[in-house]
Amino acid sequence: MSTAQALSVRGLAKRFGALVVAQEIDLDLAPGARVALIGPNGAGKTTFVNLLTGFLEPDGGRIELSGESLQGLRPEQRVRRGLVRTHQINQLLADNTARDNLAIAIAERDRHAWRLFRFGRQWGRCREEAQQRLEEMETAATADRRVLELPYGEQRLLEIAIALSLRPRVLLLDEPAAGVPSHETEVIHQALDRLPADIAILIIEHHMGVVFRFAREIVVLAQGRVLARGSPAAISADPRVRAVYLGKSPV
């Protein structure tokens, strides 16, 4: 497996009893990649992300991040190596402010968070960086409001901002615009456009408009297997893909 790849997956497999959720999945993400993972519901997309991030243990296969195996590493260790994800349903600290959510992540990244005794200056710097990142996301106006008071679209943006603040090498975005009312989605799409070019990004998405806007390569997952992969044009013309979505011919 080439070390030039940011993320390299070979033969990933997982089953729950008789239910096969992942089978012989191969995937490569080069630095700066923009890959979309699509597939019908239940195809195993979020499961795949859980397997990559270490929340699920695979039955077989290899996962390498910049050439180093992730085998046996716990989720928090993988985050430290640069594999970061966002969640389909927001996982934010609802009682804290937007800025605090970011600052906590930054403190964790810079390894302040284990300190038992207060170090005021470092926390101040974490807050400053958090404020800066909120400005980049253009949501600085609501920095002081508690997350549960924020509109859902801004919560989703915060979810992405937190992931970015961890300085990922590989970013896994699980349906970033999911649940966002249609008048707020454009802001999210613009944020996606502005993602740093050197990060390898895998985005799970249902909305084809986003997929075509964002992705340079598409991987289609169905019933736990890779059905097809290729450029957006090739995939949209692929009859097997159409069949899987529309069910017109036997798979």
Next chain:
Amino acid sequence: MLSFGLTVLLDGVSYGMILFLISVGLTVTMGLMRVVNLAHGAFAMIGGYVAGYLTQRGWDFYFAILAAVAATAAIGAAAEKTIYRPLYRKGELAQVLLTIGFVFVATGAVSEVFGAFPYPVVFPAYLTRPIDIGFREYPAYRLFLIASGAVIAFLLWLVLDNSLYGARLRAAVDNPRMARAVGINVSLLFTSTFVIGCGLAGLGGALGAGILSLEPAYALKYVVLFLVVVIVGGEGSFEGSFAAAMALGIIDTLGKYFVAQAAPYLLYAAVFALLLWRPKGLVPPRSLA
């Protein structure tokens, strides 16, 4: 040797029957409503005290039991409306706290009304005598527990497996959202199941007063036992709680005979080890959700 083995078996099974009767309501409410109910022992206690009070005043044993079940069910209904309903959506911490509060209230109330000393249920004479079962004489009381426990367990199983109520209950345990979506009145189900569970607990507390003696500390003292039956058997699993209750009853009895000094804490140590090995209980919850 055989005689000894059979005695242990009978002792264990009769104890297990009581544990099952009391715990079956708890396993269903924990599996169905996902409420950690630390006060379940209090309902068993209340049933026992009511039966004790009435039998001490000369009431017919079976009427007293009936009254105890009814009283416990009524108190359960009242508690469900006031204390438990706000808990369905709140987290486990709130449930633990509120139900502990209820245990404290019940303990204090019972000691105020009935006193702090062990409170007997007066069983009919034919139950307190030993019966000749062939190889030895054995207390009729325990045989009565086994028989009545088996009958009730069978009836419950019939209801669960063969009635519409049972089907709805199982559906709601497996997948509450789906159950609501197909039109099952889940909140009515919650209330009725909770009340029935309390009634059964009261029955177990009343019938089992000869084994688990009634005193104000009852509610808190035995709650760990009932929780063990539920967790080991798997929340929401009728069969699991029956098996767990039997296992617990027999193991505890064996322990008392062989390792009398160590029995109580070895039991809890075993539970500890079991939970670490299988956090979801011996019978894991049915649905994947």
Next chain:
Amino acid sequence: MRRAHVVAAIGHALPWAIAVVYFFAAPSDLDFGTQVMIWVLFAMSLDLALGYAGILTLGQAAFFGLGAYTAGLFAIHLSPEPLLGHLAAVGVTVLFATMTGAMILHTTGVTLLMLTLAIVSVLSQYANQATDLTGGDNGLQGIRLNPIFGVFEFNIFGKTAYFYALVVLFGWFVLAWRIVHSPFGRSLDGIRQNPHRMRAIGTPVWWRLLAIYTISAAMAGSAGALSAHATRFVGLSVLDLLTSGTVTVALILGGTRRLYGGFIGATIYLVVQDYSAKISPFLWEFVVGGLLIATVLLLQGGLLDLGPAVLRLRDRWQAGQRK
């Protein structure tokens, strides 16, 4: 803003001022004050684990009891030096907490609760059986202690015990305050709210929980040692499930995540218990249980929230008047 600062400063100084005043105002009742301080420390220890870190435990009495029995047995069998015994008690408790915490802290919810219940039950039953060691129902009686620093004697007037408890409580309080206001404390709050989120930002959740669980246990063990030293007696009730439940009730009554909640809750519990014990032995449970139910249903943050809750009501009423 200045007024808020002054109010806060007064609020912080208040409990300690009361403790000092009490010493002079009630010299014949110092035992009660010492008891209150012991239970405040006990409740505060639970606040760290349950209130701040969200560890669902009903087994805090295990540490209290271990601390008490260790201190008592140490004095009887090893050395009557109280401070050494206190250290030993904390040491044993820390060891026990580290071992058990390592085993149970990867679980959550009901499973974790059950495991903590199992632990305290094992200890409680064992203490019941091991009458040679623990004195069984009679407990460890008549523990003899050297004077602290060779000067301050333990006697029936209880002055030494009172100040001993006060100093220990203050020391732990300062430590706890620093911890909860540190980045570590903040990460614990995050873990309590959403452990999954914290793992997703690289937090080693299990290690953090183990750390706070151990610190919390050390505090509870220290409270137990104080109890053994102040009363020169250790009874089975220190390891009771009822004790675990009671300290939880006391903490919630006062309010979690304020550190001062334990002060209020412990005081209320002991005052109620003291008064109602004269009437009937279990009456306090009824009263305290009722208070707890009312608090959980009506007051989100416990009785410490009573002030702010009243202020909120007042604001709403005033806003209504203006319309």
